[in-house]
Amino acid sequence: DIAELDHDRFARRGYPEAVYCEGKTAEQAGVIAAAVGERGARTLFTRADAGHVEAILAALPDAAHDATARLVAWPPDPPEPTGGTVLVVAAGTSDLPVAREALLVARHLGRTADLVVDVGIAGLHRILSRLDQLRAARAIVVVAGMDGALPGVVAGLVAAPVIAVPTSVGYGAAFEGLAPLLTMLNSCAPGVAVVNIDNGYGAGHMAAQIAAPVPG
Amino acid sequence: DIAELDHDRFARRGYPEAVYCEGKTAEQAGVIAAAVGERGARTLFTRADAGHVEAILAALPDAAHDATARLVAWPPDPPEPTGGTVLVVAAGTSDLPVAREALLVARHLGRTADLVVDVGIAGLHRILSRLDQLRAARAIVVVAGMDGALPGVVAGLVAAPVIAVPTSVGYGAAFEGLAPLLTMLNSCAPGVAVVNIDNGYGAGHMAAQIAAPVPG
Amino acid sequence: DIAELDHDRFARRGYPEAVYCEGKTAEQAGVIAAAVGERGARTLFTRADAGHVEAILAALPDAAHDATARLVAWPPDPPEPTGGTVLVVAAGTSDLPVAREALLVARHLGRTADLVVDVGIAGLHRILSRLDQLRAARAIVVVAGMDGALPGVVAGLVAAPVIAVPTSVGYGAAFEGLAPLLTMLNSCAPGVAVVNIDNGYGAGHMAAQIAAPVPG
Amino acid sequence: DIAELDHDRFARRGYPEAVYCEGKTAEQAGVIAAAVGERGARTLFTRADAGHVEAILAALPDAAHDATARLVAWPPDPPEPTGGTVLVVAAGTSDLPVAREALLVARHLGRTADLVVDVGIAGLHRILSRLDQLRAARAIVVVAGMDGALPGVVAGLVAAPVIAVPTSVGYGAAFEGLAPLLTMLNSCAPGVAVVNIDNGYGAGHMAAQIAAPVPG
Amino acid sequence: DIAELDHDRFARRGYPEAVYCEGKTAEQAGVIAAAVGERGARTLFTRADAGHVEAILAALPDAAHDATARLVAWPPDPPEPTGGTVLVVAAGTSDLPVAREALLVARHLGRTADLVVDVGIAGLHRILSRLDQLRAARAIVVVAGMDGALPGVVAGLVAAPVIAVPTSVGYGAAFEGLAPLLTMLNSCAPGVAVVNIDNGYGAGHMAAQIAAPVPG
Amino acid sequence: DIAELDHDRFARRGYPEAVYCEGKTAEQAGVIAAAVGERGARTLFTRADAGHVEAILAALPDAAHDATARLVAWPPDPPEPTGGTVLVVAAGTSDLPVAREALLVARHLGRTADLVVDVGIAGLHRILSRLDQLRAARAIVVVAGMDGALPGVVAGLVAAPVIAVPTSVGYGAAFEGLAPLLTMLNSCAPGVAVVNIDNGYGAGHMAAQIAAPVPG
Amino acid sequence: DIAELDHDRFARRGYPEAVYCEGKTAEQAGVIAAAVGERGARTLFTRADAGHVEAILAALPDAAHDATARLVAWPPDPPEPTGGTVLVVAAGTSDLPVAREALLVARHLGRTADLVVDVGIAGLHRILSRLDQLRAARAIVVVAGMDGALPGVVAGLVAAPVIAVPTSVGYGAAFEGLAPLLTMLNSCAPGVAVVNIDNGYGAGHMAAQIAAPVPG
Amino acid sequence: DIAELDHDRFARRGYPEAVYCEGKTAEQAGVIAAAVGERGARTLFTRADAGHVEAILAALPDAAHDATARLVAWPPDPPEPTGGTVLVVAAGTSDLPVAREALLVARHLGRTADLVVDVGIAGLHRILSRLDQLRAARAIVVVAGMDGALPGVVAGLVAAPVIAVPTSVGYGAAFEGLAPLLTMLNSCAPGVAVVNIDNGYGAGHMAAQIAAPVPG
Ligand SMILES: Nc1ncnc2c1ncn2[C@@H]1O[C@H](COP(=O)(O)O)[C@@H](O)[C@H]1O
Ligand SMILES: Nc1ncnc2c1ncn2[C@@H]1O[C@H](COP(=O)(O)O)[C@@H](O)[C@H]1O
Ligand SMILES: Nc1ncnc2c1ncn2[C@@H]1O[C@H](COP(=O)(O)O)[C@@H](O)[C@H]1O
Ligand SMILES: Nc1ncnc2c1ncn2[C@@H]1O[C@H](COP(=O)(O)O)[C@@H](O)[C@H]1O
Ligand SMILES: [Mg+2]
Ligand SMILES: [Mg+2]
Ligand SMILES: [Mg+2]
Ligand SMILES: [Mg+2]
């Protein structure tokens, strides 16, 4: 009676349920993990802090935990990849936790996924030297804080859709991610759509859907 | 010297250049349209008011103009459609101009595209009765003002990615589209990414990319 | 001289005084609790942290404390319920503290009250399966963070008024509850009115007033 | 195909459909009005400007139009009133259009409703002299711009729930109604819930639901 | 070379220098206090935390420290009062620290000053019972959080100017004092001017200036 | 029944009633003016546009109208001045309408009042050359848009209290007066209190209260 | 007495006075222009609409008016250029009015200045093809709306300082220039400083100061 | 693979790479410092907390660390200064950390730089007594919190460009630096451009570029 998992989701949508741990007690996370184990359904636990992780691993000892991404996945191994490739690009090193969350989510949802880090626009040659890799992807996630300018630059160079993720990294007038969020929504290059601040999960999920194998 | 069109865009990205008319004088729109005609490259003119339209049609008399969508397309006929289907869904009648812009852009970028209007969550049976149509689409654009709740509801029902477009429709605390924008960014159903307020062009473009034929 | 309780409130309005503990020292809470005990008037202490609780229980040892709801009630037992039923609905598990505060306040103000948790719109079947329970209530409190979309969906299904409570749960662009607050104020289904972010007390109070027995 | 009226609403909820005219063309309003006439279902048209009104009256010549409230109602006469009384209170003369919309909506939804105007807190004796009228109402709508302080003052004096409506009236730092909206959400007197800025329709609807006859 | 006190201020303006401690290290506060002692000029230290206080008292052992107000004054005794009376009114107990800072500042700047606490508008009889005290003051400081409605109510009842101080007390949509700040700026009763959130110092200073003895 | 003038105000507070015309129809302004004439009570009409003025003058033909200040006063002549002097200072020529409103209101409320225009901080010598005039005033109103820096500079030079009025003059990031409003609230010179954006009436009223003759 | 021009400015700072016309009446602009003519001091009139221009030209018939930049300069010819070159770069055609204002101001303040238009990041090759021109400038002004990403890209490529000017061009979530303003303040490439939205004057002035001839 | 330093920056722009430590783990800072040491390229580490510093010094033991500025520089000694002088001015003692960061960055980028502290506008004589020092600088950085008024006052007195840095110092309505940021963007004195809140690094960098020796 503290949670009513959406067990129908995989049948309905083809993607596993996910449990957002922030705002839940460790105890609640443990109760939910136990229910997941009983049911046997693939599940992701996002934004898990140390307390959540301990409680989840107590119930699902073989779950895979990634500390940088704050993600717990069960079962621990992603399914065999299908569909196109997802490429995750991070503007700076500080964007790594969010980028890694997107990367792992895309893999656990069944895609091949790669990661490129620290190729922000202050040194443009870094992203320009990766045009081939960018153009080989079916969906690109671009993670950036501060000015949030990288997704627009990438979108101007490729045919694939770009999912932009603003991060809460930056000086005061970044307003905890508001500045890059607005930049991305206002991209003057078309082909950019935006998810919530620091929401690597949402970006990885969306990219996995875009790169899904085409039916028939 | 007032404009430097991105003529390389089609070669680089596979999608035509677009000219955002708001903030340009009618005269400038006419000069650009003449350059387009000379070059012979497929081009869309978005947010065109009466003055822009007149100047564009003077230079490109056979261009197609849609008054509701405020769009001018040249050449007038979309290419033969390829790839998957794009479905555009509008929560209310007031969202029609933006929805129609998305619809036409998706078609002019080479997709089959359909439109469903006035199926907001106040009367939930309206969207629930269209599950089959929703599930047949490869990309779904959902346009909504006020509470902006429809994209999340749709995303919870389908496997395809949802591109959400907030509109500037609503009472004062909608703050010209800010309220639905935030709702969409915070969708508790994954599978939603967001474009700018009233940006039907961006949504149609993104959906066309998602539903593009898979190479190979 | 640090507080001047509104002892006249019950006579004037029929509902007990409440003491908002946040921003008060534990010592002040204790002084007020002692005054309450002397006067013998039913009182609620909201947003009480561990220090407040200790000081209040020292003065009113038989008071009832609910840790999840951060509420202390004295006398400990609610009055015999009258009027209609209040139903409290929480979109997610993370909304439980606020929902529980609303539930207990409604009971301590004299109503029958029930609670339903984790029925957000990402899995719509969860709320749709409870239509009978929703339609039996005279007032419904809906608590939600993130997109805040649930109150509008519920309001579209029932005749009773919906009191919506935004919570501060969610990613960055939820802006500590601003996003669901705006969603709820912009509900496209009429029959929704909104209280402050995380204000379970205010929602429970309002619902108790709405479901009060009709005089005469 | 431009609108899909929620004809099921009255059966489902007991209240008529409403058409929000802002953002619709006059022509669209006329098409909808014709559909309403054919169907024969009680309907309200809100926020109707001169163009909308003309088109609606062409289709529904006996509809009732109130210019101050910008409301068109069909059929023109409200139903026989049932349930408790709704009292609408406006802080200033400038709040009259919104207050009058609330008043008429409450009547067309089946309640007895009265109006009191220009009793803001700058001259407190004005509202204090009406305590009897305030205490006789089952639901009170309080409309105020600027500081938005009146709803809290009223809520502190009565047992009935107060629905607060901020208006966009005031100097620059009222920010088109944001200031009174926040005041009302932060009312230190419990018993206040808030609807959108200038949303007299929503307030009147909510008040009508609260004052509805209790079944059984 | 870390500070250049405005020693000329008393000569120029008739009021002592004040040192805002927040954002300074304890060590810097100590260095400044030593300079003050050497110079022998009356000085107030505002927003002093435990570290600041310790360092200041080491340099000025006879300084007066008020923990609730977070104020250190040197010399410890206020001057003999002149001019009119300042009355400080706090809406709730939680507003006490700010109200007390205003009270003490007014006294250290040479006025007679009194304090009334917990007379918010939720129980209007509390403020109405103090009309005589309100009308005897030459300047009134009103401190309030949440809805910030009290200053406007007071201003409507008296001839003296009201200095309003918003506090950062309240639920989420108080936005750390923004809500009462806007309320106060929008007061529909004239005779209210506003200082910064939680700025008891500024309010006490302003009130002391207003109530200063009239020259000649 | 459209207005309930606060006729008791002069008796209660010593200052006349004022009618805020914005948001009222010309017809309503005329009805109110007629009531004023009948009652014979001194009244100010603020923010009056051409339509309001015509209607007011029809009812009160001898009223005094100032087009720059948008003010109508009746009776046309201010009372004989008492108390101290009010000085109104405008940072730029564009602030003149607001400054003039403050000037006239102070006079109609019974004070001697003077005006200094275009002495902003970009050319500091302009304000520094007026130190004597500044120091002779009992209350100073400083009106400024853009950076809003002038009130703090003035407050640092004088003993009298400064009432600061932000205006909606400036480039985009002035956000219609928000920027100078915040500057003024954050004045690092104490002795500044702030009224609403463009609210010359409120500033003139407050200054008149401060400079009122001291009783006894 | 409506204006007090800062005639001392040229002596003090080496740059001419400027008159911001917005918010002034045409009549006031004319009075000021007459004073300018009498005094014979070089002056710029910014943000001049048709009415202002007419009044200024009546007083200063040989003044130079540029309609796109909304600028009037007197005397009409800029001084002989000294110092380094200023380069003004506009991201899109819609940014032309602001860019042109910066260009002309830099020239009238004594610099050589050039303009490049429509080289936004959506087609990156456009700006990359101008590296030589960028690197020859001593100060670069970059004007951009929407995502505001161009200044950061330019700053990453050159040694000269970049003055960034956000424009109010773009879809709803550009919030009248707020989005590019924040982007520019958050530039992840150092070497960017920002002026107000649409403030071409400020940018041209700043660039002229930076590129001024080095004394000695 | 966690970082891709912009080693090309010095060649391309003439200024060293900088590493923003906030949001990076200490371990990452150490890895980057080791790479810097290997490469041998001048590098600044900004916003370094104790953990970062320890890790950086482990890899670069002779690096220079300034605790107030939170800066680590390697190699420890700045290059021989060239070009003009940079003057850094701080309004208050609380602004010292940011001012000192600007000072050191300007020196490590090759300029002569000086610092003046606590000369805010509340005591105007303090800044006016330094006119000679101000007028000798080729670029001036002005750091201020609260009202942020000092940069505009300075700009009105000198010919050199002013780089303004808002700080997050102040009462609630300073909104963590938003208030001085807006003040500075709205400076009514031209010659002010603004960097991010608390961004001493950006200001020092920009000033160093402005005061760079003129080529040729
Ligand atoms: N003021 C209002 N507040 C909330 N919902 C409204 C309001 N006015 C109309 N509506 C609802 O919004 C829907 C109208 O949107 P539309 O389909 O565009 O006409 C109807 O279902 C109405 O019930
Ligand atoms: N959540 C709440 N929302 C609105 N008012 C509240 C809330 N909690 C307490 N109050 C009221 O605020 C007042 C408490 O403020 P205080 O006097 O500081 O204890 C009481 O009169 C309560 O009725
Ligand atoms: N709705 C839109 N959203 C994003 N970019 C757009 C939109 N419309 C046009 N654009 C792009 O903005 C650029 C037009 O800006 P401009 O150079 O001023 O015409 C083109 O490169 C378009 O691809
Ligand atoms: N609460 C306050 N509001 C406004 N100014 C203040 C406040 N507290 C101190 N000050 C002023 O701010 C200056 C202190 O800043 P600082 O130089 O950093 O100590 C002094 O000149 C005080 O007069
Ligand atoms: Mg990097
Ligand atoms: Mg509809
Ligand atoms: Mg859940
Ligand atoms: Mg009134």
Ligand SMILES: [Mg+2]
């Ligand atoms: Mg209280």
Ligand SMILES: [Mg+2]
């Ligand atoms: Mg001027």
Ligand SMILES: [Mg+2]
């Ligand atoms: Mg372009």
Ligand SMILES: [Mg+2]
């Ligand atoms: Mg100081």
